Amino acid sequence: MANVKFKIAICGGGVGGLTLAVALSKYPDIEVEVFEAAKCFTEIGAGVGIWPRAFKVLRKLGADLEQALLSRATDYEWTEEFVPSMNYRKSDQSDGAELFKLMTKGDLMRFHRADFHGVLLSYLPKSCKTHSGKRLVSYTQPTLPSNSPITLTFADGTTASCDVLVGADGIKSPVRGCMMREIAQNLSGEAATAVLSCIDPIWSGTTAYRTLICADKLRALQPNHRALREATMYLGKDVFILAYPISQGRYINFAGFILCADLVSTAYQEDTSHRRPFEGQWVGELTAKEFTDPFEGFEEDVKLLLECVEKGTLWAVHTVKHLPTHCYGRVALLGDAAHAMMPFQGSGAGQSVEDAYFLATVLGHPSTTLETVPRALAVYDKLRRPFSSDVALRSKLNGQLCALQEDVPLSKLGETLTKNWEWAWLSELDDTLEDAMKILDSTS
Ligand SMILES: Cc1cc2nc3c(=O)[nH]c(=O)nc-3n(C[C@H](O)[C@H](O)[C@H](O)COP(=O)(O)OP(=O)(O)OC[C@H]3O[C@@H](n4cnc5c(N)ncnc54)[C@H](O)[C@@H]3O)c2cc1C
Structure with a gap:
């Protein structure tokens, strides 16, 4: 093994944490x-x-x-051409109506989560x-400029040490709590209060109804059902549904959303004092009846999907409020720990992947040593945080838009939605990575 320049602990083995671990393997x-x-x-x-x-x-x-992922994506072919990737309908009525097809440069890759995560794990x-x-319960970091190790304390009473800590520990992130x-x-007074107010996640005003539907069951009801072929959004006032095939067509991923307009419109605002918490468990089991009730009155396509539901979960x-920073000293946050967002651009996992690759690149840069880790993390914070915050707002x-809560005519919905989302297929992380390399090269 090469001389070790530092030891990184990644807390959290979700998509973000595993991507970081795989990306760091390039740096012996x-x-x-x-x-x-x-x-x-x-x-x-x-x-x-996952978007292009x-x-x-x-x-x-x-x-x-890459090949392993491609083989697990459903009905997917890599292309740089514009393709129809999602079908939008007005569906809170007995006769649904076609609204538009979302055209994207390259298609949306659709996975079963376990398959996607499993590929990262196997690499x-x-x-x-x-x-x-x-x-992890907490960490203690010696005050800079000390290079002594960071101590991690776990719920089972054990401890571990590292030189750099990355909190990839999801929305409730203890690493975020300790960092804030x-x-x-x-700090003191209002400044300290503002930072501490970023620790706890905030209810976005959205509840999600999630289940997997057996495709054969749906096929038996209607062999040519849209959701068997393509990703479809069924829109209604304050309520909408996304359905698409996964696992090589064996299941239909069903996610229905209910959005409380007042809370959603104020999400991410600085002043969070007016927000109300969610009453009840964050994740709960639902019977078929509880699951299907909120979507009553939707078009036939949706009724057929709901007929196939056996049970589901309510989320x-x-x-997470926009944080003042995603790093402090030799500790950094990535993915949901840093910026858990609403799921309406299908981009939370994608942003975790981007954070992870970016972090690996700045930490692996030849100029980054134990002494200069804080500088590398500051570059990550400077270039990644504005981007992920912007994605959260767009999401x-x-x-x-999908809950028909914005003052946009249906005829303009497609254009507005596409403009708001096109960063996901028209821009590349490489642009910001190049900027990071320039900063790090210039200080080597
Ligand atoms: C309804 C819904 C639909 C979504 N759809 C999409 C989509 O289509 N596309 C997309 O890109 N994103 C989507 N997202 C968002 C996506 O799921 C998340 O952004 C993504 O999973 C974040 O990955 P992560 O690795 O940062 O965190 P997580 O996936 O939450 O992983 C965190 C890991 O840390 C572990 N952990 C937690 N606490 C600790 C601790 N104290 N110590 C050690 N380990 C700990 C957890 O067990 C977990 O393994 C959706 C989200 C929702 C709610």
Whole structure:
């Protein structure tokens, strides 16, 4: 093994944490350990969509990994052409009406989450040590300029140490909590209160109804159902549904959303004092009846989908307030820990992937040493945080557009939605990575 320049602990083995671990394998002088709270590394049973911008990042992790992902994406062919990737309908009426087709440069990749996560897991290098059942509770970081190790404390009472800590520990992130408290210690009054107010996630005013539908069951009801062939959005006032095939057509991923207009419109605003918490569990089981009731009155296509539902889960979608920073000293946040957003651009996982690759690149840069880690993380914060914050706002707007809560005529909906979303297929992470390299090269 090459001389180790520093040891990184990644807390959280979700999409973001695993992408970071795989991306860091390119740098033999960085030692990597992953600590995951769950008993095993796994994902929930639902679909996940990945846009070309994020897929282009995943391709950089190696041709084998790319092929493995391609083989698990449903009905997917890589193309740089414009293709119809999602069908939009007005559906809160007995006769549904076609609205528009979303045309994107390259298609949306559609996965079963477990397949997507499983590919990343299978490409973890042997050199990367993984620990499951390790729920981080807190960390302590020596005050700069000390280079002494960071101490991690886990719920089982054990501890570990590292030189750099990355919190990829999801929306409830204890790493974010500790970081915000560290920052607030050096502030007082309103400034400290504002930073501390970023610790807890906030209910976005959105509830999501998620299930997987057996495609054969739907086919038996209607062999040519749209959702068997293409991603379809069924729009209604304050309520909409996304359905698309996954797992090589064996299942239909169904996600229905209900948006409380007043809360959604004020999400991410600085002043959060007026927001109300979600009453009840964030994730709960639903019977078929509980699941289908909110979508009563929707068109026949939706009725058929609902007939196939056996059970489902209700998710209170929470978000993280825009943070003042995504790093402090030798600690950084990525993915949902840093910027959990509403799911209406299918981009939360994609943004975790981008954060992870970006972080690996700045940490792996030859100029980054134990002493200069804070500088590398500051570059990550400077270039990535504005972008992910912007995606979060765009995602919120997509939700409002789909819930017909914005003052946009139906005839203009397609154009407005496309403009708001086209960053996901027209822009590339490479542009910002180049800027990062210039900064790091100039200071080497
Ligand atoms: C309804 C819905 C639909 C969505 N659809 C899409 C989509 O189509 N496309 C898309 O890109 N995104 C989508 N998202 C968003 C996406 O799921 C998340 O943004 C993504 O999973 C974030 O990845 P992550 O690795 O940052 O966090 P997570 O996936 O939450 O992973 C965090 C990991 O950290 C672990 N962990 C938690 N606490 C600790 C601890 N204390 N110590 C150690 N480990 C810990 C967890 O067990 C988990 O393994 C959707 C979200 C929702 C709610």
